Amino acid sequence: MAVTIGQLKENLGKEVKSRVLLAPYTNFKIGGPAKFFFEARSSADLIKAAQVANEFKIPFLVLGGGSNVLVSDKGFNGLVVLARNNNWQIEGTKVTAEAGVNLGFLVQKTVSFSLSGFEPLVAVPGTVGGAIYGNAGVPQVERGFIGDWVENVTVCREDKLVLLNKEECEFTYRNSIFKKNNDIILSALFNLNKGSFETSQELVKKFIAARRGQPYHKPSSGCIFMNVPIVDIEEVRHKFKGEEKIEDFIKKGQLPASWLIDKAGLKNKTIGGIQVSEDHANYLINIGGGKAEQVVQMISYIKQQVRDQFGIQLQEEVRYIGF
Numbered sequence: 475m476a477v478t479i480g481q482l483k484e485n486l487g488k489e490v491k492s493r494v495l496l497a498p499y500t501n502f503k504i505g506g507p508a509k510f511f512f513e514a515r516s517s518a519d520l521i522k523a524a525q526v527a528n529e530f531k532i533p534f535l536v537l538g539g540g541s542n543v544l545v546s547d548k549g550f551n552g553l554v555v556l557a558r559n560n561n562w563q564i565e566g567t568k569v570t571a572e573a574g575v576n577l578g579f580l581v582q583k584t585v586s587f588s589l590s591g592f593e594p595l596v597a598v599p600g601t602v603g604g605a606i607y608g609n610a611g612v613p614q615v616e617r618g619f620i621g622d623w624v625e626n627v628t629v630c631r632e633d634k635l636v637l638l639n640k641e642e643c644e645f646t647y648r649n650s651i652f653k654k655n656n657d658i659i660l661s662a663l664f665n666l667n668k669g670s671f672e673t674s675q676e677l678v679k680k681f682i683a684a685r686r687g688q689p690y691h692k693p694s695s696g697c698i699f700m701n702v703p704i705v706d707i708e709e710v711r712h713k714f715k716g717e718e719k720i721e722d723f724i725k726k727g728q729l730p731a732s733w734l735i736d737k738a739g740l741k742n743k744t745i746g747g748i749q750v751s752e753d754h755a756n757y758l759i760n761i762g763g764g765k766a767e768q769v770v771q772m773i774s775y776i777k778q779q780v781r782d783q784f785g786i787q788l789q790e791e792v793r794y795i796g797f
């Protein structure tokens with residue numbers, strides 16, 4: 475028998491809501507309603523919500539800052555839990571943060587404690603939990619990913635608390651074990667370097683300035699595709715003969731998806747309310763009234779064009795919800 479909002483309120487408290495539009499909780503400003511919606515203000519709330527969803531056998535989703543998701547126009551037919559557990563602590567070089575802590579805020583705090591390491595993450599929107607899920611960061615920088623600084627991560631796995639060390643998190647470029655399982659990330663412990671406030675503050679300014687020119691404040695999910703690892707250097711040299719940036723890409727080991735999309739002539743391409751950004755071709759912008767369906771069509775069109783023109787298969791970075 476289908477669970478009712480009354481039953482959920484009995485188990486989770488009267489704050490549980492039904493039919494809450496998800497668009498305002500995403501950076502894309504796209505997405506239909508969640509059947510049930512709950513804001514978890516503590517890790518205990520997150521665990522309880524997972525237990526209740528399990529008990530009533532309803533689909534369950536944790537949302538952080540909503541900056542890397544595409545929510546279907548039909549929404550999500552289950553319980554969406556917003557991670558808003560946001561305690562944090564700094565002791566020496568050790569930083570503990572719950573999943574719902576805003577990442578940019580945490581970066582600023584670490585800098586103010588004269589700790590170094592997190593500076594490249596300053597302009598990555600979203601939460602600590604979302605960043606760990608996708609090993610967020612900046613590939614151009616040494617130790618530029620959040621996973622590079624993790625000592626351990628505490629998760630809720632099938633109703634049990636589990637402590638995973640860094641190796642067990644299996645961090646790679648835009649990837650982690652959490653993309654393959656249903657763990658709920660509750661908190662993480664990081665070990666940063668001792669640094670100087672002034673140097674870190676300068677670095678933070680540099681990383682913020684590097685975003686200038688990107689459509690940072692427009693509704694999007696950031697980069698829609700992952701960069702493409704270069705496997706066969708000679709093949710890439712041959713395919714893109716005469717391109718001045720190619721040796722630089724080879725050195726970095728990746729072809730930027732934005733460069734490929736731009737080269738395919740797709741900047742400004744528009745489908746309904748969705749447009750390939752003129753400023754950064756790996757951003758799809760919701761220029762007004764954009765629908766998830768149109769984003770899906772655009773993704774499919776870009777993948778086809780890049781495949782046809784360069785024989786390269788792009789892979790989405792954004793997470794599909796409710797499809």
Ligand SMILES: Cc1cc2nc3c(=O)[nH]c(=O)nc-3n(C[C@H](O)[C@H](O)[C@H](O)COP(=O)(O)OP(=O)(O)OC[C@H]3O[C@@H](n4cnc5c(N)ncnc54)[C@H](O)[C@@H]3O)c2cc1C
Nearest residue numbers: 538539540541542573600601603604605607610611659696
């Ligand atoms: C303008 C812009 C710039 C960006 N720049 C960068 C960049 O430079 N580098 C980069 O890596 N990314 C970038 N992104 C993408 C995005 O900011 C990151 O992926 C971010 O880490 C996502 O965090 P979030 O809290 O918003 O996650 P959400 O979008 O809320 O969720 C993403 C995924 O994580 C899962 N998740 C979230 N929290 C938890 C949890 N507690 N437990 C289990 N699963 C969870 C969700 O279920 C979902 O599948 C950018 C995005 C935008 C909009």
